[in-house]
Amino acid sequence: MPLHAPSRFLINPSVRARFGERAERLGPRYFEGDPPADEAFASIRSLPAAERNALVDQALQGQAPGAPAPLLALVEAGRQTPFWVDFPRVDRGGATFLRTGLLGGLLLGCYSLTASYCSPAGNKPLTFSGRLEEEAPRRLAETGRFVQLVAQPGALLPGGPGWCAALKVRLMHAAVRAFCAASPRWDRQAWGVPINAPDIAGTGLLFSWVILDGLDRLGLGPPVQDREDLMHQWRYVSWLLGAPEDLLWSCEADARWYWELLLATQGDPDQDARRLAQALFTSGARAPSPEARARARRMAPINHALSRFFLGDEIGDKLGLERNGLRFVLPSMARLLSGSNRLLHQIPPLRATSVERGARYWQFIVDQGLQGVPAEFSIPERFRGAPPP
Numbered sequence: 176m177p178l179h180a181p182s183r184f185l186i187n188p189s190v191r192a193r194f195g196e197r198a199e200r201l202g203p204r205y206f207e208g209d210p211p212a213d214e215a216f217a218s219i220r221s222l223p224a225a226e227r228n229a230l231v232d233q234a235l236q237g238q239a240p241g242a243p244a245p246l247l248a249l250v251e252a253g254r255q256t257p258f259w260v261d262f263p264r265v266d267r268g269g270a271t272f273l274r275t276g277l278l279g280g281l282l283l284g285c286y287s288l289t290a291s292y293c294s295p296a297g298n299k300p301l302t303f304s305g306r307l308e309e310e311a312p313r314r315l316a317e318t319g320r321f322v323q324l325v326a327q328p329g330a331l332l333p334g335g336p337g338w339c340a341a342l343k344v345r346l347m348h349a350a351v352r353a354f355c356a357a358s359p360r361w362d363r364q365a366w367g368v369p370i371n372a373p374d375i376a377g378t379g380l381l382f383s384w385v386i387l388d389g390l391d392r393l394g395l396g397p398p399v400q401d402r403e404d405l406m407h408q409w410r411y412v413s414w415l416l417g418a419p420e421d422l423l424w425s426c427e428a429d430a431r432w433y434w435e436l437l438l439a440t441q442g443d444p445d446q447d448a449r450r451l452a453q454a455l456f457t458s459g460a461r462a463p464s465p466e467a468r469a470r471a472r473r474m475a476p477i478n479h480a481l482s483r484f485f486l487g488d489e490i491g492d493k494l495g496l497e498r499n500g501l502r503f504v505l506p507s508m509a510r511l512l513s514g515s516n517r518l519l520h521q522i523p524p525l526r527a528t529s530v531e532r533g534a535r536y537w538q539f540i541v542d543q544g545l546q547g548v549p550a551e552f553s554i555p556e557r558f559r560g561a562p563p564p
Contacts, residue, residue: 179203181367183296183441190439198436205296205367208352209345209375209417211249216349216554218243228553231346235339253342253415254333260411262332268408269326271401272386276533280540282389283322284315284455285481287381292451293444293490294437296366297374300351302447303358311454316544321552322382323537325412341415343552348375348417350554376422377437379413384430389485402427444493452494456482476501 180186180202190198219227219242233239234250272279292298301314321340324330330337348370355361355369383406390396397405406427413423424430444452456478480501483491491498541550 179206181205181296181363182365183367185440185442190436194432194436194439198440201373201436201440204373204419204422205371206363207372207419208368208370209349209372211245211252212345212349212417213352214245215243215249216346216353218245219554220350220353224554224556228551231343231554232339235342236334249345250342253338256333257411257414257420261407262329264404264407265331265411266328266408267401268383268404268406269328269330270530271397271405272322272326272382272408273533273537274397274401274529275386275390276529276536278390278393278395279386279533280319280536281478281481282386283319283382285478286389286485287385288315288318288455289452289482289486289494290385291378291381292448292455293441293486293494294374295442295445295448297377297441298445298447298451299361299366300355300369301451303355303360311451312458312544315455315458316541316546317550317552319537319541319544320550323541325408326537327534331408331411331415337412338415340552341412343554345415345417347552347554354555372417372419372422373437375416376413376418376433379409379416379418379423380430380434380437382412383409384424384427384434387427388431392485406430444490449493449495452482452496456496 184202184205186198186202219230222230230239230242231246234242234246237250239247275282292301321344324340325337327337329335331341332338352369356363361369387396387402387405396402403426406424410423410425414420422433424433456475476497476499479491479497480499482494482496483498486494488498
């Protein structure tokens, strides 16, 4: 094991042979957090929640000249867009995601989020909240709102709604990092820093490369340019969220390499992963309307089958996912879909229509999940079991 790597980082001769010495250099990065965001949160932590959140909103809009210097520095750094960011490509990447529509929603829940829960150390900040079952539906809806928001045209320009949401999530992560690190239950030597640099970068891959991988497996993979545009969009979003530039991908192939390295150096899903997955897959049973609960019951077998299809039966068993015959149908369905998918991407009017339909779907489904309570991405007041601010 590399020096100064947490025990969560599993490296063996086969990993070294496959990934080279770059794998060795990743281990210590799990002790790296996000100092600018941590300092910004520390500077406003003692304020009452309403005042604190209002101050953050004002600072993001450039209307809080008297705000603490660390908060203003974080906002100003976010305005210094890296040279490599190409905003037309960012918008095209967002359109690629919106075009997935309903399928993108299924991939988000059945692959991206479920895969994120599998990390036995990465899932600990979520489990520390102590409210897995109660928060699962809200967490899913807020995640949907975020990925929808950053996909809108122009939303990621400095000062735009997606840009503001990303920096607010970054501050939220800083708060969670502080609460978890202060808890006597946090095992730093085993897990590293809460919401650390490799995990922040890995989160960006959940909404870009993992989505592409899921589409590929279903025979619906988009053209090369669309793929690279989506990767470019989430490279920028990940940078806004605090991922160090040297951990970010330059292309899809680089992203795939990093994702496979993350998987190869983490342990098997633990009991917390199982609880998170079960909370996610049963969240529909707690929907407020009878229609939504009935829809969730109809979708349950499909959700379990899709997750097993993407994650494999070994992981599916460890997460306690239902076994049903639908997972055997999916490969044949993927072959049938691949031909129509190529046609869709070759006809411009169909591409434009699919973006419009996808945007409407995301607006509807996220609104349903939020139930009239907007996703503010505010700094949490505290976690259960954590010291008060």
